[in-house]
Amino acid sequence: MWTLIQREILTNLMTFRFFVAVVACVALVLATTVVLTNDYARRLANYNAAVTKHSQRNFSAKTYSYQSLWLDRAPNPLSIFSQGLDKRAANTLKLARGRVPHLWEDNYFSTDYDNPFRHLLAELDIVAIFQLLLSLLALVFAYDAIAGEREAGTLRLMLANPVSRGTILFSKYVGAMVCLLLPFLLSFLLALLCQMLIGVIQWTVDDYLRIGGIFATSLVYVSTFYLIGLLISSATRHAATSLILSVFVWIVFTLIYPNVSLFMVNRLIKTEEKVEQANRKIEQLWEHFHRERKKQHNPLEGRNPLVHSSGWHGTDAGKNCTYIAPEFEPQIPAVKAYYQSVVTRRIQTAEKTWRERKQVLADTYIRKSNIARNALRFSPAGLYQLTTEAWAGTGLRGVEDFFTHMRHYRQTVLNYFDDKKAFSSRQWFASDRGEVRWDDMPRCSYRRPRAVENATQALPDLLLLVVLNPLLFLATFLIFIKKEM
Amino acid sequence: MTWHLIKRELFEQLSSLRFCLATLLTVGLMVVNAIGYIDAHRTQQTDYRQKTTAALQEMERRCDTLYNLVISGPGQLYKKPSNLSFCAAGSEDKLPDAAAGRGAGWGMGPKINGVVYSTSGLWRMDYNIQPPLTGKDIFPTFLKIDWVLILTVVFSCLALVFTFDAISGEIESGTLRLTLSNAVPRRTLLTAKFLSAFVSLSLLFFIGALMNLLLLYLSGTLQLTTEECSRIAGIFVVVPIYLSVFIALGLLVSSRANSAAPSLVILLLLWTIWVILIPAALGNIVSGLNPAQSRRDSSRRHIVKNQTRERYLARGLLAAAPSRTHPPTSATQLWAEFLNEDRHAAERSNRELLQTQIREIQRAQNVNRISPTAIAQSALEALAGTGFQRHLQFLKNVDNYGKQFNDFLLDTDRADLDSLHVPFVREGMSDKPVTFASIPKFEDKTRLEDAFSVAMQEGMLLLLFFLVLFVAAHVSFQNRDI
Numbered sequence: 001m002w003t004l005i006q007r008e009i010l011t012n013l014m015t016f017r018f019f020v021a022v023v024a025c026v027a028l029v030l031a032t033t034v035v036l037t038n039d040y041a042r043r044l045a046n047y048n049a050a051v052t053k054h055s056q057r058n059f060s061a062k063t064y065s066y067q068s069l070w071l072d073r074a075p076n077p078l079s080i081f082s083q084g085l086d087k088r089a090a091n092t093l094k095l096a097r098g099r100v101p102h103l104w105e106d107n108y109f110s111t112d113y114d115n116p117f118r119h120l121l122a123e124l125d126i127v128a129i130f131q132l133l134l135s136l137l138a139l140v141f142a143y144d145a146i147a148g149e150r151e152a153g154t155l156r157l158m159l160a161n162p163v164s165r166g167t168i169l170f171s172k173y174v175g176a177m178v179c180l181l182l183p184f185l186l187s188f189l190l191a192l193l194c195q196m197l198i199g200v201i202q203w204t205v206d207d208y209l210r211i212g213g214i215f216a217t218s219l220v221y222v223s224t225f226y227l228i229g230l231l232i233s234s235a236t237r238h239a240a241t242s243l244i245l246s247v248f249v250w251i252v253f254t255l256i257y258p259n260v261s262l263f264m265v266n267r268l269i270k271t272e273e274k275v276e277q278a279n280r281k282i283e284q285l286w287e288h289f290h291r292e293r294k295k296q297h298n299p300l301e302g303r304n305p306l307v308h309s310s311g312w313h314g315t316d317a318g319k320n321c322t323y324i325a326p327e328f329e330p331q332i333p334a335v336k337a338y339y340q341s342v343v344t345r346r347i348q349t350a351e352k353t354w355r356e357r358k359q360v361l362a363d364t365y366i367r368k369s370n371i372a373r374n375a376l377r378f379s380p381a382g383l384y385q386l387t388t389e390a391w392a393g394t395g396l397r398g399v400e401d402f403f404t405h406m407r408h409y410r411q412t413v414l415n416y417f418d419d420k421k422a423f424s425s426r427q428w429f430a431s432d433r434g435e436v437r438w439d440d441m442p443r444c445s446y447r448r449p450r451a452v453e454n455a456t457q458a459l460p461d462l463l464l465l466v467v468l469n470p471l472l473f474l475a476t477f478l479i480f481i482k483k484e485m
Numbered sequence: 486m487t488w489h490l491i492k493r494e495l496f497e498q499l500s501s502l503r504f505c506l507a508t509l510l511t512v513g514l515m516v517v518n519a520i521g522y523i524d525a526h527r528t529q530q531t532d533y534r535q536k537t538t539a540a541l542q543e544m545e546r547r548c549d550t551l552y553n554l555v556i557s558g559p560g561q562l563y564k565k566p567s568n569l570s571f572c573a574a575g576s577e578d579k580l581p582d583a584a585a586g587r588g589a590g591w592g593m594g595p596k597i598n599g600v601v602y603s604t605s606g607l608w609r610m611d612y613n614i615q616p617p618l619t620g621k622d623i624f625p626t627f628l629k630i631d632w633v634l635i636l637t638v639v640f641s642c643l644a645l646v647f648t649f650d651a652i653s654g655e656i657e658s659g660t661l662r663l664t665l666s667n668a669v670p671r672r673t674l675l676t677a678k679f680l681s682a683f684v685s686l687s688l689l690f691f692i693g694a695l696m697n698l699l700l701l702y703l704s705g706t707l708q709l710t711t712e713e714c715s716r717i718a719g720i721f722v723v724v725p726i727y728l729s730v731f732i733a734l735g736l737l738v739s740s741r742a743n744s745a746a747p748s749l750v751i752l753l754l755l756w757t758i759w760v761i762l763i764p765a766a767l768g769n770i771v772s773g774l775n776p777a778q779s780r781r782d783s784s785r786r787h788i789v790k791n792q793t794r795e796r797y798l799a800r801g802l803l804a805a806a807p808s809r810t811h812p813p814t815s816a817t818q819l820w821a822e823f824l825n826e827d828r829h830a831a832e833r834s835n836r837e838l839l840q841t842q843i844r845e846i847q848r849a850q851n852v853n854r855i856s857p858t859a860i861a862q863s864a865l866e867a868l869a870g871t872g873f874q875r876h877l878q879f880l881k882n883v884d885n886y887g888k889q890f891n892d893f894l895l896d897t898d899r900a901d902l903d904s905l906h907v908p909f910v911r912e913g914m915s916d917k918p919v920t921f922a923s924i925p926k927f928e929d930k931t932r933l934e935d936a937f938s939v940a941m942q943e944g945m946l947l948l949l950f951f952l953v954l955f956v957a958a959h960v961s962f963q964n965r966d967i
Contacts, residue, residue: 016747020754028762035770085623103623115842119579120873121772121849122765129762136757140750148746240654240745241502244646247753248506255628255638255761256510260517262627267521369623376625385625396623 004168008175012141021137022183028129029187033194036080036125041200043075043087050092059438062431063320064422065339069095069413071444073402076394077201081214082127082385084394093406095413098346100354101406103399104361126191127388130218131381134184135225135254139246141176142229144239146480151238155484165480173223173230173473180222188215209451213391213458220465221384225250227472228380234480254381261375261382269371271364278360282353289349293342321430332426340424347414369396383465390458393448397457401449409444416441487673494681498647504685507643511693514635519700521630522571526706529566536563536583541926548919551897552911558586558608559890564879565929567870568713571701572720573862574629575871584883585611586890607828607909610887612839612880632694633865636724637858640690641731641760645752647682648735650745652962657744675736675962679955682732687725694721712933719868719940726947727861731756733954740962763856768849786834793830797823807912813905821910828909839880846873857950864943867936874939879929886927893925 012018054070061067072092079086093101149155158168192211195201203211229246236242324332373396376382389395422428427436498504540561547553547560563583570577588608628634652675655661664674698717701707709717735752742748802823805816850873853859866872898904898915907913 017750017754020751024754024758028766031770032766088622115845116581117842117846117873117876118772120576120846121769123769124762124766129766132757132761136753140753143750144746240650240749243746243749244503244506247642247646247749248510251639251642256514259628259634260514260630262625263521263630264517266624266627267525365623369625372625399623 004171005174008172009178012179017140025183025187029191033191037195037198047072047074062435064428064436066320078392079394082388082392082394083125084389085399086394089399095410098350100350101403103403131384134222138222138225139229139250142226143233143243143246145172145230146234147236147242148239176226206451210391210454214388217387217462224380224468231472231476234476253379257379258382262372265372269368274360274364281356285349285353319429323432336424339428343423383461387458387461391454393454405446412442490677491680494677498681498685503646511689515693515697518630519697523704523706533566545921548921551915551919555909557588561585562883562927569869570871572632573866573869573871574631575866577871580876607824609831633862637861644728644731645735645756648732649739649749649752651678651736652739653742653748654745671962686728690724716868723864723944726944729951730857733951733958737954737958740965759856760858764853764859768853771852772845772849789830793827807910809912813907817907817913821907821913824909857947860943860946864940867939870931882929889925
């Protein structure tokens, strides 16, 4: 078997296609890595600038009601490998009492695209290059593995020796995989080296595990396409026919099926009506809140000339009275009670609207996106894309994790306000007797999920890809036996 | 003889497995396109009409005085969607669908004699609207199934599959020697092979496209005007030129290779790089290596703004307030001068930013032109009235309308005999209401000549690619030892 493997490796290594594979893979991956790493550096600089600006602004309010928390999402360094939603999802959000943070809120801002036309330029990440190029190379290595030898008559010669058919197939598989591994490994390592030399990204142990996961998935993906090619090669008599069929399969699996399925899902599953219904219901909830609020009397409303204040006059959203005239002092308990009641109701309404929105989002955008992702699973290229997204943490779940964390943080902030009895305190609306000190307020510290969580998300799809391999090998083996009885 | 050869080649092509697979693929994709675009156009048009009506209503609410229009501008100006987006989607969902002529916001200025003046109140055009597709979109990215995708990706590959063994296959099987032993010149044979692939592929595309049009027509989605028919006819001219490029490439490689399979392998690798990877990556790589100055990087605008302000403060801007005194006081003139200069500076800055952004994309698109796919895409998008070229046309329309709107403001002011005619300061202008009907309305018109001009340029480039490759194929075949 070793002799056969050696022969296969040597035959493949000395071909023109191997040379092309190495040059194409290395050149494309290196160029993409340089651009994506520079782009990551720009995004990181934007993020750091935003964090510096917001950390000063977040804790500078003099009253509780005046505080607004701006939080930023750091770019994911693994987006260089698989961009997923990392660049598209909003990366700055404002935490408010009247709003529960989620991915689709209008008030969140994305700072990653300054030029709105940049959306026009397609962006290939490293995984996308592997997805197209490695799968094609695998088929190019496989198309004549059996059909070529059958056509040239060398297969019969080989079978005349005491070598089992399984051994022949297995050695061809191992030989080709070793040759495919070389350009892949070379470009992968050069990409990592290039990133280290640029020096923007500090990889953690978890990141190395994730990169390992992407590497392993890529290998399984290449193997899947090689086995598809081998299957076609063993089923056809001529190498040219095998290649035509392989090209057809490649185009369908990597280009046509993923795009057609997503195009149809996007077109046929309607979400607008349900979202509009939910928006109307949410609007009604807020209208109800405002009606109730107006019924309550704010003892300070309309009397601002007597109080030195800044802020949004006439609302309870944010206020900073720097001086309250002594004649108003008897009314302060009533003002405190007013704010306690209104702010609590605002928070409750926000929770109610979130429950409403959460349900409709699950029924519309998430459902549609999940259907699209399930449809992608019928193609090895789609499976590869989903698995690498899961490893990189740039998929829907990876991005949603940030918003889930922000929802928890919002709750922590509200609990802190509650513990401090902030809503019913004088410092809610006035700093005349001292400003609020924010030293003991819990800070937001978001970290990406551990690599184990990424692995848990990636494993089901990876397993599907892995299972495809023995199945394809078995099918190839059976066809080969039948053809070469 | 030539006709006989063409007939033979054509018959072989039409009865092959690849033609059968190609037909299946074309029919399937054209049906998918038709299903995907049924009602899409109607929804787009309804959406456009609703948005435009809302913008006009908003404008009507603001025309109680002329000055209100001066500070708030014409409002949202929407881009008219194309009827032919099923031919070329043109990444319209990734482009801004509007520009906004809106107020610059009330910078609370100095208080002179109890009146608060805004130092930056005049309307200006903002081109920097974010596209409809923003952070809210969690749907996986995909390529729209339109004629552009079907032609540039599928048919270019089919052209190679139809020609990879045209010469090498016959050399391998020995039939080429037999054919050439007759009195058949090589150029005739190559031309016959070219024509057979050309006719079969063009025919396949046209049949698929006509079927697609018929499906859309029967579903009630499509009602084409004469202009749109001309545009589709233009597309039908570009398609065969694009196909010729890849057929010539296939013949060139096939005439160099000794056997069919390696010929296809080389063609496939070339195709992947030329059709898929270069249009998707090269422009972005070039653009990424030399990114344009972004909005957030440019603090120049604020510096200029502050400098203007400082200059006018030094000239005594706050010394006196503008008034309705006849003839206009020096304070009124000074305020008018200041507001106008501030507006011009802001507009200049907006335009410079826009030009930088446009140049960044154009540079990337120009680099991508080394691939015929990018050229064909640009030609088809121009003809379909979608894509970046169309967006530039929209921005030009917006610009012209901005000037027209300002002229209207000045004319209306001139028509009021009570006005001081000192634009654009509140006291210097008419304070009478404006008739909504008299305000010019924005119309996003597209010109067929512009579309054809772009398509012609791109078509010529494609023709050049074809000629080079076809001549190379001839030379290579002539020099080939059989």
